[in-house]
Amino acid sequence: MLRLALLDNAAEFDKSKQLTQKIISKIQRASQNELVARSYLEVGYSYYLDTGMDKAIEFYNKAYEIYFRLNEESGLADVFNSLSLVYGEQGDKNLAVNYLKKALAIYSKLGYRHAASLAHYNLGFTYVDMGLLEEAKSQFSASIEISLDIDDKLNLAYSKSALARIFIKQSQFVNAANLYKESIAIFKYFDDEVTSFRMKVGLLESYIGSKDKIAAGKLFNKLQIDYAKYGQPGYPSKFLLISARYHELMMDYKRAFETQLDYSQRLLKNFDRVQEQDVEKLMVEFDSKIKESENLLLLKDNEVKKLRLEQQNSRLFFLILVSVMAILIMVVIGFLLYRQTLHRTRFQKMALRDHLTNAPNRRAVLQYAKERFSEARQTNMNFTIALVDLDHFKTFNDQYGHDVGDEVLKSFSNACASALRKQDRYGRYGGEEWLLVLGDTDKNEVTQIFNRLKANLEKISINGVEKPLTVLFSMGVAQYDPDTDKNVQDMIRRADSNLYEAKGLGRDRVIQ
Numbered sequence: 001m002l003r004l005a006l007l008d009n010a011a012e013f014d015k016s017k018q019l020t021q022k023i024i025s026k027i028q029r030a031s032q033n034e035l036v037a038r039s040y041l042e043v044g045y046s047y048y049l050d051t052g053m054d055k056a057i058e059f060y061n062k063a064y065e066i067y068f069r070l071n072e073e074s075g076l077a078d079v080f081n082s083l084s085l086v087y088g089e090q091g092d093k094n095l096a097v098n099y100l101k102k103a104l105a106i107y108s109k110l111g112y113r114h115a116a117s118l119a120h121y122n123l124g125f126t127y128v129d130m131g132l133l134e135e136a137k138s139q140f141s142a143s144i145e146i147s148l149d150i151d152d153k154l155n156l157a158y159s160k161s162a163l164a165r166i167f168i169k170q171s172q173f174v175n176a177a178n179l180y181k182e183s184i185a186i187f188k189y190f191d192d193e194v195t196s197f198r199m200k201v202g203l204l205e206s207y208i209g210s211k212d213k214i215a216a217g218k219l220f221n222k223l224q225i226d227y228a229k230y231g232q233p234g235y236p237s238k239f240l241l242i243s244a245r246y247h248e249l250m251m252d253y254k255r256a257f258e259t260q261l262d263y264s265q266r267l268l269k270n271f272d273r274v275q276e277q278d279v280e281k282l283m284v285e286f287d288s289k290i291k292e293s294e295n296l297l298l299l300k301d302n303e304v305k306k307l308r309l310e311q312q313n314s315r316l317f318f319l320i321l322v323s324v325m326a327i328l329i330m331v332v333i334g335f336l337l338y339r340q341t342l343h344r345t346r347f348q349k350m351a352l353r354d355h356l357t358n359a360p361n362r363r364a365v366l367q368y369a370k371e372r373f374s375e376a377r378q379t380n381m382n383f384t385i386a387l388v389d390l391d392h393f394k395t396f397n398d399q400y401g402h403d404v405g406d407e408v409l410k411s412f413s414n415a416c417a418s419a420l421r422k423q424d425r426y427g428r429y430g431g432e433e434w435l436l437v438l439g440d441t442d443k444n445e446v447t448q449i450f451n452r453l454k455a456n457l458e459k460i461s462i463n464g465v466e467k468p469l470t471v472l473f474s475m476g477v478a479q480y481d482p483d484t485d486k487n488v489q490d491m492i493r494r495a496d497s498n499l500y501e502a503k504g505l506g507r508d509r510v511i512q
């Protein structure tokens with residue numbers, strides 16, 4: 001199953017399909033028990049990642065039949081959750097909502113509060129897509145309430161920022177600003193500067209909305225420095241769009257125009273990368289909004305003519321007015337383009353997070369590793385990857401139940417977040433397997449990171465478990481070697497074989 005996950009991540013879908021067939025034939029020979037149902041879920045998820053939605057539904061339904069026969073409610077809830085993802089992606093939002101509600105009812109009944117808060121969160125986003133903002137608000141509020149109760153800081157921060165976004169849509173800028181501030185404080189606590197930056201852009205948008213020039217000015221200056229650090233070159237960052245609105249607020253129309261133009265050009269380049277289907281949809285809406293823009297242009301044109309008659313001597317004034325009109329049109333067009341991409345960007349973001357631990361998922365961390373790899377090839381800089389696998393993790397599930405196993409995974413994610421340095425990233429790679437991507441790091445520093453992580457996992461308190469638990473893990477490391485590594489998968493294979501060796505030598509160690 002882990003091999004299947006590795007192939008999915010490496011986008012080696014042909015091999016993944018062969019392996020899938022093998023798993024299916026083995027499953028068919030095995031007895032119809034819970035393990036089989038879990039395997040169907042995994043195979044379904046593999047098809048989902050490869051956009052084989054019909055096959056994904058087929059396997060989720062097989063898992064459903066077994067869980068239904070076994071009367072295994074938590075399994076049923078997982079199936080509903082998975083189905084909601086598929087239908088949400090296919091655009092059937094009503095069905096996605098129905099499945100999420102069913103999963104939520106079960107998680108609430110069983111007291112799986114973490115899973116319930118995530119289901120509220122996902123429901124909130126589905127409602128936003130359907131334009132049901134009040135329903136979305138109550139889902140995000142419920143997610144906030146549970147996250148506060150179970151002290152899940154990350155989910156709390158994400159839910160608050162989602163709620164803030166709705167307040168912005170409803171022009172309740174003071175409420176939005178307060179929520180963004182609370183959310184920023186949490187991301188700072190986790191040292192997550194990149195997400196903090198995104199939230200601060202939301203805060204700036206709130207200040208601009210409430211026309212608070214002083215607060216907006218201070219924040220804008222800070223964000224310009226952050227943008228140089230955390231912005232993606234060439235990408236149509238939302239920060240640019242908000243910057244244009246900021247300059248407009250400050251009546252610096254020239255900069256507003258230039259920034260808006262820069263944003264629009266990046267956005268147009270980005271269109272090449274979106275699917276044809278998305279573009280068609282965008283164009284339909286774009287056309288109708290262009291007509292609105294033309295009407296606006298006509299209106300403004302009349303105004304200009306009138307002003308020209310009244311102020312024929314004032315050439316300068318005329319030029320300023322034309323500039324303002326151009327900016328207005330660009331802002332309207334930019335806003336429409338932004339609305340289209342927002343939808344897609346949010347789903348992309350959700351697709352990059354692990355639902356259980358809130359950590360980056362395997363797709364996200366692998367993408368990051370690939371970027372670091374091509375950077376290292378071009379600049380000859382060093383970088384390191386490490387595969388981490390929890391030791392005897394199955395015994396946590398067997399001894400204390402699946403719920404405690406989930407908590408152990410969350411604790412491991414939190415331990416990673418505090419043990420790693422600013423230049424490092426991590427993500428959940430498989431069930432209890434994690435991938436760390438480390439910046440320029442020698443062997444000694446790898447050992448230090450291993451020890452820091454180990455120290456963080458020495459005494460973990462978990463609700464419902466009397467004594468603190470100690471979580472051990474094994475780590476396999478690979479340094480980038482320009483002579484042998486042709487792609488990041490070569491490095492992962494070497495790290496995997498070191499991990500295998502660490503396990504063979506008795507676990508609880510790092511091999512590099």
Ligand SMILES: Nc1nc2c(ncn2[C@@H]2O[C@H](COP(=O)(O)OP(=O)(O)OP(=O)(O)O)[C@@H](O)[C@H]2O)c(=O)[nH]1
Nearest residue numbers: 389390391392393394395397402403405406431432
């Ligand atoms: N609670 C919980 N368990 C999971 C999750 N994903 C995978 N698992 C379980 O993790 C266990 C992994 O077990 P094994 O692959 O045998 O490995 P292990 O027990 O960690 O032993 P070693 O890796 O050999 O040290 C399986 O029982 C899976 O069911 C999850 O999201 N939550």
